Amino acid sequence: MPIALRGHHLLCLLGYRGMGYSDTYVDNMTGVYRTLLADPTTECEIVSGPDQLCQCFPADGEYHCEDRNVAERDALIVQRLGLQAGQVVSWAEILSRVAQSLQPDDLFQICSTCPWLSYGVCQEGIQRVVAGEELPMVRPKVYGVQVDEQTRCKHYYSEIDIIALKFGCCERYYPCYECHLEAADHPPKPWPRARFDEPAVLCGACGHELTVQAYKSCESKCPSCQAAFNPGCLLHHHLYFE
Ligand code: SF4
Ligand SMILES: [Zn+2]
Ligand SMILES: [Zn+2]
Ligand SMILES: [Zn+2]
Numbered sequence: 001m002p003i004a005l006r007g008h009h010l011l012c013l014l015g016y017r018g019m020g021y022s023d024t025y026v027d028n029m030t031g032v033y034r035t036l037l038a039d040p041t042t043e044c045e046i047v048s049g050p051d052q053l054c055q056c057f058p059a060d061g062e063y064h065c066e067d068r069n070v071a072e073r074d075a076l077i078v079q080r081l082g083l084q085a086g087q088v089v090s091w092a093e094i095l096s097r098v099a100q101s102l103q104p105d106d107l108f109q110i111c112s113t114c115p116w117l118s119y120g121v122c123q124e125g126i127q128r129v130v131a132g133e134e135l136p137m138v139r140p141k142v143y144g145v146q147v148d149e150q151t152r153c154k155h156y157y158s159e160i161d162i163i164a165l166k167f168g169c170c171e172r173y174y175p176c177y178e179c180h181l182e183a184a185d186h187p188p189k190p191w192p193r194a195r196f197d198e199p200a201v202l203c204g205a206c207g208h209e210l211t212v213q214a215y216k217s218c219e220s221k222c223p224s225c226q227a228a229f230n231p232g233c234l235l236h237h238h239l240y241f242e
Pocket of ligand 2: 167168169170171172180184186187188189
């Protein structure tokens with residue numbers, strides 16, 4: 001299924017650095033962003049109105065996803081990129097159209113009322129695309145207690161305790177089972193067997209995500225950056241994988 005995206009979100013994604021309206025919103029947007037970066041042939045369907053990102057807009061937030069000025073911004077961007085609502089195009093095609101038809105400063109006109117504009121990240125994103133540079137990686141958020149930047153936690157903090165695991169209950173990463181017990185508001189459920197071919201283990205050293213299958217056969221070493229993982233984690237697989 002193509003990823004449904006509205007006009008202005010095509011540009012918001014270029015400046016995405018992991019911030020957003022709520023944890024759920026950020027988790028979802030990070031997932032979309034990483035999918036597009038990992039595979040630029042991913043198909044996107046241009047939609048008018050709420051899309052796959054709006055879907056996670058917090059229920060208690062000031063909902064703007066159906067505001068007229070937002071729809072007008074969508075229409076303007078879609079037109080500038082020579083696209084139309086209903087069209088399905090690859091992410092690579094969108095990037096190439098951005099590179100051909102936009103400049104960073106265009107956002108001062110297109111997005112003049114957006115509160116995120118002043119951060120400058122969206123202009124920087126367009127600048128990168130125009131220059132043919134890669135967009136920066138954004139790591140999935142890791143929840144838990146005293147989590148460091150390599151996903152060590154209050155419970156496991158040796159040099160090699162550098163993976164986080166996604167739980168089936170909330171689809172969120174935690175460094176360990178105890179972290180989930182302490183920090184989440186629900187009981188932990190292991191990652192379901194039927195989804196062992198989806199990313200569910202995060203390397204804290206490089207941010208690479210492994211499927212459960214890949215993790216089980218990686219011999220306690222990240223296939224992407226070669227960092228050593230704690231082989232002791234094998235003893236606890238039943239807590240994490242169904
Ligand atoms: S300024 Fe706002 S609407 Fe425009 S691309 Fe950035 S986040 Fe999106
Ligand atoms: Zn959970
Ligand atoms: Zn922990
Ligand atoms: Zn790694």
